Amino acid sequence: MAKTDEVKSAPPEELDLLLPPEVTGLRLLWWRVKNAEELRWVRVAALRVLFGVIMIVLWEAVSGRLIDHRTISSPSLLVASFFEIADPANPDGSLWVHFFYTVENTFWGYILGALAGILFGFLLAEIEVVALVIEPFIMAFNGVPRIAYAPLFIAWFGIERQPKIILVMTIVFFLTFVSTFAGIRGVSRDLINVSRVLGGSKLAILRKIVIPSASPWIFNGLKISIPFGMVGAIVGEYIIADKGLGYLLQRYNNEYYTTGLILIIFLLMFLVIMVNQVLNWAEGRALRWRPTSRMGQETVIPG
Amino acid sequence: MTASLSIRQVGKRFLSRGTIVHAMSDVNLDVAEGEFVTIVGPSGCGKSTLLNILAGLFPPSSGQVHFRGERTSGLNPEIGYVTQQDNLLPWRTLRKNVLLPLEFRGVSVSNGVAERVQALIDKVGLSGFENHYPHELSGGMRQRVNIIRTLICDPRVILMDEPFGPLDAQTRLTLQNQLLELWREERKTIVFITHDLAEAITLADKVVVMTGRPGTIKSVTPVTIPRPRDVYHIHDSQAYREIYDKLWEELRDEVAKVM
């Protein structure tokens, strides 16, 4: 990695020296905003908001004029139907009832799956033989699209919460298991040997070397698990349920209610972004030492 | 002089993909207390393997090693090992990397300890970088951290495996100088592997030349150039040239056999 020289953001006085003297007033202010290192983040945020607003305006403009609003809905329709569906008096159950049903199922599946995945990752990575033996089985089980298991789980665990939580669990379990396992197998042998020579006990080496080494992989597993886990919950509800965002998707689909479908999609986006934000924050704190920037590491939403 | 390390008939075979690799055989060497020994030899002749055995990371396939008269088995807290890669923990700052072995040994960081750590950091010219992470340090700085991390436990013997290998000529000389100073002050026993003959002669009380695989000891040459040595100008002296020529001849034969 190239070592970046320590670049201090230049104080405004120094920046101004780079400018021709005839630049004054508003143009000077604009120039300062454009170049101040401290404002980098604000500038990016401002541009992002601007981009979002343009998209929304375009959408609103096109809908009902160039393209039928029953096909692509429109921002104003979305807002209107949001208030309608989110109304606690809604006879079908308020949007929030469905929302929290899905969130809760995802939450429990995620927590249980992640705990089990990390635990098993640690255990199996330490036991060479077991790792060798079970690897193809894990790959086989994990390779099948999870939706294929959904009917089985429903048959086994009923149509309430349990099959949905379990579906989420299996998805999250494998993702965190595989990444924890890989992270621990990837810990440098040299680093461990050096630590042994420096007097590290097995437990101390686990705590001070193995866990920190593996943690970027573990975090990665935790992050990619969020949207995939949510897919599990939604798919479970889509197949059979009387509650949840997946159930709403399925119903709106039958009713050709495009605005409702898009509304749910936005809600899911919001959810993934929020959870991701929390994990990014935790990751940033735990992995402060990492030289790379966080750019381009945002979670992708699986199809 | 008492022998700090005595290596008797040591050999090592590895089982590698179903074939036996005979890395080293019949190595005999005595290292006196406080002596600075350097080892040169063709690549793959078992130099690192020898150090791994001395450090106690694995036992020899044959022969034995004695440390201060006692047969060794397993790791020994009196023996420090500076590996070829710096092997610093990327998630720890410079200071916390140096503190790692103390944490392993359950030494609480009292005032005295903190001072000692700081003194070592200052001595190798790293003051001001205590809170930098390894990726924010240059290769030479990282290798210095690697060395003082070993020194902090105050081992009697320090094994060093091409510690200055990947560094540029300038930095090497600076670090050689610092190492000689540290050695003069603390009188450690040092076993130092290098592929640079000039470095081997500059530092050593005696230079060991190893043969190609299976590695064994070809010659042991005392270096009588008086100390303190000037690492920047030693190469001009007559005594240096003579030793260099003799060793180069021996080494060239071995390297030629391997190629």
Ligand SMILES: Nc1ncnc2c1ncn2[C@@H]1O[C@H](COP(=O)(O)OP(=O)(O)OP(=O)(O)O)[C@@H](O)[C@H]1O
């Ligand atoms: N753990 C191992 N398993 C199998 N073979 C090994 C192992 N460690 C070393 N060897 C073999 O033993 C021989 C000596 O290796 P070693 O690393 O000691 O050489 P070296 O003298 O340090 O070489 P270099 O100068 O390139 O560092 C090599 O042929 C290597 O392939």
Ligand SMILES: [Mg+2]
């Ligand atoms: Mg080596």
